[in-house]
Amino acid sequence: MSGRRIVITSGKGGVGKTTTTANLGAALAKRGKSVILIDADIGLRNLDLVLGLEKRIVFDLVEVAEGRCQLRQALIKDKRFDSLSILPAAQTREKEAITPQQFAAIAENAAETADYVLIDSPAGIETGFRNAVAGAVEAIVVTTPEVSAIRDADRVVGKIAAEGKPIRLIVNRLRPEMVRSGDMLSVEDVCEVLSIELLGIVPDDEEIIDTTNRGEPIVLNDANRLRVIYDKIARRLEGELVPFTSFDGQGLLGRLIGALKAG
Amino acid sequence: MIEFLKRLFGQPSSSATAKERLRLVLMTDHLELAPEMIEKMKHDLVDVISRFVEVDRERIEVSFERQDRTLAMLANIPIVAVNRPNGTGTNGNGTATTGAVKEEPAVPAASTPGATAATPPVRKRRRKKKAQAKAAAPAGAAAQ
Amino acid sequence: MHQVQSVPAEPAPSAPAAKLGRAIVLTSGKGGVGKTTTTANLGTALAARGARVVLVDADIGLRNLDIVLGLESRVKHHLLDVLEERAGVDDALVSDKHSENLFLLAAAQSREKDEVETEKMQALIAALRERFDYVLIDCPAGIELGFRNAVAGADEAIVICTPEVSAVRDVDRVVGLLGNRFRPQLIVNRLRPAMVRKGKMLSVEDVNAILRLPLLGVIVDEPQIIVTTNRGEPLALQRESSTGAAYHAIAARVAGEDVPAPMPPVAKSSILERLGSIFGGKRA
Numbered sequence: 001m002s003g004r005r006i007v008i009t010s011g012k013g014g015v016g017k018t019t020t021t022a023n024l025g026a027a028l029a030k031r032g033k034s035v036i037l038i039d040a041d042i043g044l045r046n047l048d049l050v051l052g053l054e055k056r057i058v059f060d061l062v063e064v065a066e067g068r069c070q071l072r073q074a075l076i077k078d079k080r081f082d083s084l085s086i087l088p089a090a091q092t093r094e095k096e097a098i099t100p101q102q103f104a105a106i107a108e109n110a111a112e113t114a115d116y117v118l119i120d121s122p123a124g125i126e127t128g129f130r131n132a133v134a135g136a137v138e139a140i141v142v143t144t145p146e147v148s149a150i151r152d153a154d155r156v157v158g159k160i161a162a163e164g165k166p167i168r169l170i171v172n173r174l175r176p177e178m179v180r181s182g183d184m185l186s187v188e189d190v191c192e193v194l195s196i197e198l199l200g201i202v203p204d205d206e207e208i209i210d211t212t213n214r215g216e217p218i219v220l221n222d223a224n225r226l227r228v229i230y231d232k233i234a235r236r237l238e239g240e241l242v243p244f245t246s247f248d249g250q251g252l253l254g255r256l257i258g259a260l261k262a263g
Numbered sequence: 264m265i266e267f268l269k270r271l272f273g274q275p276s277s278s279a280t281a282k283e284r285l286r287l288v289l290m291t292d293h294l295e296l297a298p299e300m301i302e303k304m305k306h307d308l309v310d311v312i313s314r315f316v317e318v319d320r321e322r323i324e325v326s327f328e329r330q331d332r333t334l335a336m337l338a339n340i341p342i343v344a345v346n347r348p349n350g351t352g353t354n355g356n357g358t359a360t361t362g363a364v365k366e367e368p369a370v371p372a373a374s375t376p377g378a379t380a381a382t383p384p385v386r387k388r389r390r391k392k393k394a395q396a397k398a399a400a401p402a403g404a405a406a407q
Numbered sequence: 408m409h410q411v412q413s414v415p416a417e418p419a420p421s422a423p424a425a426k427l428g429r430a431i432v433l434t435s436g437k438g439g440v441g442k443t444t445t446t447a448n449l450g451t452a453l454a455a456r457g458a459r460v461v462l463v464d465a466d467i468g469l470r471n472l473d474i475v476l477g478l479e480s481r482v483k484h485h486l487l488d489v490l491e492e493r494a495g496v497d498d499a500l501v502s503d504k505h506s507e508n509l510f511l512l513a514a515a516q517s518r519e520k521d522e523v524e525t526e527k528m529q530a531l532i533a534a535l536r537e538r539f540d541y542v543l544i545d546c547p548a549g550i551e552l553g554f555r556n557a558v559a560g561a562d563e564a565i566v567i568c569t570p571e572v573s574a575v576r577d578v579d580r581v582v583g584l585l586g587n588r589f590r591p592q593l594i595v596n597r598l599r600p601a602m603v604r605k606g607k608m609l610s611v612e613d614v615n616a617i618l619r620l621p622l623l624g625v626i627v628d629e630p631q632i633i634v635t636t637n638r639g640e641p642l643a644l645q646r647e648s649s650t651g652a653a654y655h656a657i658a659a660r661v662a663g664e665d666v667p668a669p670m671p672p673v674a675k676s677s678i679l680e681r682l683g684s685i686f687g688g689k690r691a
Contacts, residue, residue: 011469012438012439012469012471012548013437013438013439013440013548013549014437014438014439014440014548015439018573043549043550043580044436044437044549044550044576044577044580046437046573046576046577049572049573049576050573091580094550094551095549095551096551122548122549123438123439123548123549124438124468124469124547124548124549124551124553125468125469126549126551126552126553127551128549128551146633146636146637147281147284147285147474147636147637148443148471148474148475148636149439150285151285151288151289151292151469151471151474152469152471154289154292155292155468155469155516158293158296175630178630178633179278181276182276182277182278182279183276183277183278183630183633183634183637184278184633184637185278185281185282185285185637186278189278189282193282193285193286193289206599206602206607207607209571209599209602209607209608210602210607210608212571212572212573213571213572213607213608213609277634277635277637277638278637280637280638281636281637281638284474284477284479284637284639287479287480288474288479288480291479291480292516295516296516329480329481
């Protein structure tokens with residue numbers, strides 16, 4: 001089997017790449033898929049933290065690349081799911097410690113034993129980003145509805161599109177009440193500017209901060225609406241046509257659903 | 264409060280402003296990221312303009328400027344010669360040149376309606392027409 | 408109730424006389440915590456005090472300081488043009504729309520961070536220090552070459568941290584990398600006091616229990632920041648707003664004044680415990 005290799009990236013830092021990687025991975029795992037998450041942010045790793053697995057790290061990405069251990073030895077299995085594992089980044093090394101080719105080889109290796117390999121890209125467009133993209137066949141670009149984030153996303157879309165890899169968009173931290181009052185760009189605005197296919201809309205939710213503090217992906221919380229949102233994104237990734245959740249202030253969303261090819 | 268007042272007085276919402284700014288800044292970013300495309304555009308532009316006037320290709324300057332709510336391309340294209348409507352022209356030195364449209368030999372100043380064999384037919388026709396027009400048209404009528 | 412330590416106005420080690428401006432890098436490790444917003448607002452607040460301030464965007468390839476200041480349409484030349492001597496500093500400096508004495512040196516959008524030579528960056532910052540009271544350097548996210556170049560020219564550092572475990576961890580790493588040359592000061596950004604009271608967010612004390620840095624200021628999260636970025640009008644221009652006032656207080660402290668600050672409540676102990684276990688070992 002060769003699983004799908006998807007990089008989750010953004011250009012701008014802090015828009016939710018790691019949170020998206022963790023929760024989308026968890027949502028896919030909940031749907032019975034086998035998932036490997038790879039943290040490509042060498043030196044500033046956070047995927048382990050977000051999933052609460054930081055105490056179980058034995059080996060990391062760089063050690064696998066240097067051949068000091070096997071991939072399967074470095075993978076940390078998240079016991080809350082049937083098949084979700086993560087390959088943590090190294091914390092005390094630099095992004096130049098691994099080449100794009102080495103990273104790509106590891107991602108391909110991982111894809112041989114998983115349905116999905118999700119790669120958490122670092123911020124920026126430097127070495128770490130290039131490594132992360134090298135390991136992927138598809139891309140998900142995450143942005144918030146804010147000017148700087150969208151500008152950076154545009155840059156990243158340009159770079160990835162130049163490699164011919166398909167790209168889809170997740171708009172994160174939407175605040176429908178601010179869109180309604182004209183204080184925030186709408187999803188339509190963002191899609192119009194970036195012109196890439198929409199994969200998901202995730203509203204701002206302060207629970208994310210709390211769950212990150214506790215190291216629990218939000219999809220484990222049945223009471224939180226984000227569980228449904230990430231599940232929908234997982235389904236779209238699987239090819240299902242899933243209507244986008246309508247938030248207040250997204251009156252045109254009905255038309256958007258029809259116009260856009262979801263999933 | 265300030266946002267509320269702004270909208271009360273007809274100013275666009277901050278999201279509308281943001282969208283507009285983003286649109287323009289991305290255009291500028293894309294241009295900055297595509298120097299080869301700009302070079303090709305300059306080249307093609309000059310080719311087109313050269314069909315009408317003769318230009319100094321070495322001194323062409325193309326820049327992009329934000330003007331109010333749009334992005335404008337400004338091109339400074341030095342013109343060295345403008346051909347006469349009939350196709351001939353002179354360059355800055357005063358020597359006769361041929362038109363950019365057609366390659367034609369220079370015609371002597373005094374020529375007769377009865378053209379010699381060396382004169383190209385077009386020119387002859389024009390002079391003939393001019394002569395005929397002059398003859399036919401009384402003073403006051405347009406000579407063209 | 409903790410008292411904010413006053414910031415001593417340290418002269419740079421190599422400064423010959425009091426005339427040389429201060430070069431301060433604003434960094435964080437983690438992206439998206441507010442470096443650029445803080446640079447723009449702190450610069451605005453310092454300029455409002457009459458200081459001559461230049462803001463340097465070191466995020467080459469992903470520039471945003473220009474757009475946060477609303478100056479994106481006025482940038483004619485950028486940092487790399489100056490470093491590679493295609494333009495003089497004066498051609499590249501953009502004067503701010505709203506504040507006198509405030510200038511921007513924009514990043515290049517179409518180039519890569521690898522193309523900046525560290526020595527040239529240092530020389531440029533040194534030259535700017537001779538003309539300005541403050542040179543604020545907006546550092547890119549991460550700890551790669553862009554970060555190293557941004558830090559190279561500075562003699563002071565401000566680290567910006569949000570009250571979240573990943574941000575704290577990254578700042579901790581960055582402070583370690585900054586090394587002994589700097590005594591970084593801390594700004595805690597995007598605090599949500601209501602969440603802190605509910606025990607759902609780290610408090611400022613929690614953050615600083617780990618980082619142990621002199622506290623320069625605290626900015627409470629508010630939606631108005633997004634609105635002002637939409638318009639390109641830094642919130643520090645609105646002195647009466649709580650965020651604007653907070654930035655002015657920070658500017659005052661940077662300038663050496665002793666300005667007391669209110670401190671939000673302490674979080675419940677469970678988060679603190681987890682944080683303690685993550686950072687059980689010493690910082691490198």
